[in-house]
Every structure is written in structure tokens, then in C-alpha cells.
Amino acid sequence: MPPHLVALVSGTGWHVQDLIRASQVVGCRLDPLPFPSLAARIGGGPARIEARQVNLLGVDGVLVRMMPPGSLEQVVYRMDALHRLEARGIPVLNPPRAVEAAVDKYLSLAKLDAAGLPVPPTWVGESARDAMDAFHALGGDVVLKPLFGAEGRGLVRLSNPDLALRAFRAMERIDAVLYVQQHIPNNGHDLRAFVLNGRVLGAIRRTAPDGQWRTNVSLGGRAEALLLDPEAERLALRAAQSVGARMAGVDLLPDSRTGRLVVLEVNAVPGWRALSAATGIDVAAALLDDLIRWHR
Template sequence: MLRTAVPNLVALVSGFGWHVQDLHRAAEALNFRLNAISFPRVVGQVGTGTGRSRVEAGGIDLGQVDGVLVRMMPPGSLEQVVFRMDALHRLEALGVPVLNPPRAVEVAVDKYLALARLDAAGLPVPPTWTGESAAEALAAFEWLGGDVVIKPLFGSEGRGLVRVSDLELARRTFHTLERLGAVIYVQAAIRHPGYDLRAFVLGGQIVGAIRRHAPGADWRTNVSLGGRPELCSLEPEAERLALSAAKAVGTEMAGIDLLPDLDRGRLLVLEVNAVPGWRALAGTTGVDVASEILLHLKAARR
């Protein structure tokens, strides 16, 4: 693979908002070449007569770049998402560093699979039920204490979450999801002190952490939904859980959400995000997260 003095990186994105602009800022400061390309522009070529398949995006041969950052996995049909993952796996097979690794992205994007990995690793997680039957989901509603959070299996930033503590509302919600052909993902609502912890893990190290306070009477702490970020230092147990969670899911870069469970007096691992945002964390901690990400990707060159 041809290497140049200036690292040549590509970010696969779903839009060109703040995070992409921050990556460009960091790349310019580091004297790195960075191309941000919309994920749907990825194409694959097989049977070129060279004995190797080719993956391109925006006319760039991704097999020849120094690293590929998966900034976001945009919504799409099953075929579209499967092909995008196929392309990432192909790049990894060609020896191109991909952040996060394709298998880690596949696991983290699926809330059930990620939570099962965490549970299998012995990490504390909220009691959760997943299935397709409204009738069985209603039985799970009772098992989970009659106060639950219903989440989309795929989703982030707290969007699409519904908290339900009424039996009839739960019945209607589950039947609606069943009719839509959706997977029903139901989690026990955890009594918490009005905040959670977000740790940003990169290369087995914690880059920074914040405490996110829920706005007003809202139970969701996501900054994108109005949560207030606050600088914090993680206690040893929180640090251990964050690093163990990233390892269990296979992520080199992750946003780990930890939730204090007041009833059980312990921290729970709520989620592992393989395409984490860092705007609130960078602004609160002062850490140049974008530069740290690009430097980590550059160091992964083979």
C-alpha cells in the first residue's frame, strides 16, 4: 500500500454538520488530509482482473487510504445497511484501519446484541426484554415492574424513547409496534438521581467524562434533548465499567453511558455508542476529541 508523508484519511458520514467540521479543523491543525464522504457514495467493484476487490467512495480508492473513520451509519433499507457493512468488512480485509471495526459497529448499533454482550461479560445492565409478540411483551411489562422504557432497537440520542407506566397504554403501544412489524425492546425504568455519566473511550483509555443532568422533570439526560453537561472525574468503579463495556462490544472508540441505580446502589451500563458524538464532552472538558480520534486512526496504519 502506497504511503504518503501526509496521512490520508476518509470519514464516512451521513451529513456535514458540526462534527464533520470539527474533524476538518483538527485535520488542518495536524496537517492531515481528510475527505468526508457521504456513506451512500460507497461502491464496490469485483472482477476487475487485478485479483482483488475494490471499494471506492467519491472516486477515492479506500483501499489505498491510511484509515477510514465511521462517523455515522445513516438510516437505510436492510440491503443498504448490509452493503455498507460488507464494504467496511472488505476494507478491513484489505488491511485498511477502520474506526470502529465493522463487527463492533454491527454489535453496538443493535441494542439487544450489545446488551447481551455486556451481560455475558458480567457487567451490570438494566433488566430488559426483547421480542415481537405484543402479548408476551405485556407479560414482560409486569415482570419489569410496570414502569418501563420502550426503545427502538436501532437508535441514538434518546430519540424514539417512550416511558410507560400504565397497563392500557403499554398494551396499545405493544400492539402498534407488533402491527408495524417492529422488534419490541422493553427495559425496566431505573430510578436515578437525575443524571447519568458519559465516558468517551478511545484505544483503551478514557479521553474524558461528563455528568449529564436531565432537563427539568424529564427523565432523559441526553444533551441533544436539553440535558446539561458537567465536568466530572470518574470513580475507579465507573472507569472500570466504561473500559470493560468498550472491550465487551469490541469498540476502539465508544461513548459509554453509565446510570446510577438508586434502588440497587450501583452503576449500570446503559449503552455503548460506536459512533459517539463529542460536542458537549469537548466543550465541557476542553479535550480536543477530534484531534485525538484522528491521531489514533493515524497510529493504526499497518
């Protein structure tokens, strides 16, 4: 019988369709199942963790394609279920601890810093007044980021003190955590490395649209294939390792003041549409093949 894999997803968009296509390439059965459909049974017989009547304790691997929004209870339960799958010997890509670390910008940045990797100076807290002190200490040019978020959504660059105070107070009023990061001067581009099982599968240079500072392709950035130099590759691999990620999208930013790279963040549920288009790499097939080999 062909290997049986499950992808925990949110919706049926391009990435899900690409995984379905790739499952035919690698010769496996793939069930894309909505993350919120996870249900557990305990007692009265063998334990089960299932989604739409598929027992995940009986499959050959689980790919965490997306962690959809939810309440604190819902997200914690989903992570608990992933931990139980891992404890029962089911390969989970990414491992739940990596997902937990990478989805939280503060925790992942702290792990990167503890590993000795260069990261942007950053302040995290809950007080708008303290955030203003940090704004000035960080040079008066910062990026306010949601603690949980991806694809450049919700990022605000602030260089005007009045606007910064308004933004910080607005975040404070909704009981949000303020994640304030020094803006790193650059030449309008950054690097995205896709790490899989201890190697860089491929990389792209992302260039921001004219007049913009965010390079995300989903926001209009341009991607081109890139062969990383040894230093960039070393940083990408160490960044993924520092958060325990077997699969990772690592964002590296060249600091135009120093010429050095800094590690912006690590994404443990990375997309690959731009990477595949720019490089021709069949990322989806590589992910499924890695899960199959891991199981064996």
C-alpha cells in the same frame, strides 16, 4: 506526504466540520465522504472500494462517523464494505464488528451481560401480549426503545398498563421488535464516558431538564465535566471491550436504590460535541491521531 484519512459521514454538520478543523491540527488530509456513495468493483482488474472516486483501499485509515438510515440490503452492503477494508489491512474506526454489535441494542446488551457487567433487566420480542407480561414482570415502569437508535430518540417511558398495551400493539403492527427495559430509578443524571483505544479520553455527567427523565444533551440535558472513579472507569473500559469497540461512548446510570452503576448501552459511533464543550478535550484531533498511529 501527510496521512490520508477518510470519514464516512451523513451530511456536513458540526461533527464533520470539527473533523475538518482537527485534520489541520494533526496534519493529515481528510476526505469526508457520504456513506451511501460507497461503490465496489470486483473483477476485470484490481478490486476497489471507492466513494466519490477516492479508493478507500489506498488510504491510511477510515473513520465511521455515522451509519445513515437505509434498507436492510443497503446497511448490510455498507457493513460488507467495511469488512473488506478491514480484511485488506485498512484501519477502520470503529471495526465493523463493533459497529454491528453496538448499533443493535439487543446484541450489545447481550454481550455486556455475557461479560458479567451490570445491565438493566430487559425483555426483547415481537408479541405485544408477551410484552405486557414482561411489563408487569419488570415492575410496571419500563422504557420502550427502538432496537436501532441513538440520542434518546424514540424512547417512551411507560407506567400505565393501558398506554403500554397500546404502544406495544402499535409496534407489533409495524413488525417492529419490542425492546422493553426496566426503568432504573435515578437522581436525574447519568454518566457518559468516551473510550478510545483502551483508555477513557474524557467523561461528562448529563443532567435531565426539570421534569424530564432523558438526559441526552441533544434533548436539552446539561453536561458537566467529570473525573470518573475507578469503578466507573473499569465499567466503561470493560463495556467497550465487550463489544470490540476501539472508540465508544458508554452510558452509565447510577441506580438510586442500590447506589451501584449499571451499563445502559455502548455507542460505537458516538458524538462528542457536549464532551468537548464541557471538558475542553479536542476529541476530533484525538480520533484522527489514533487512526494515524494505528496505521503506522
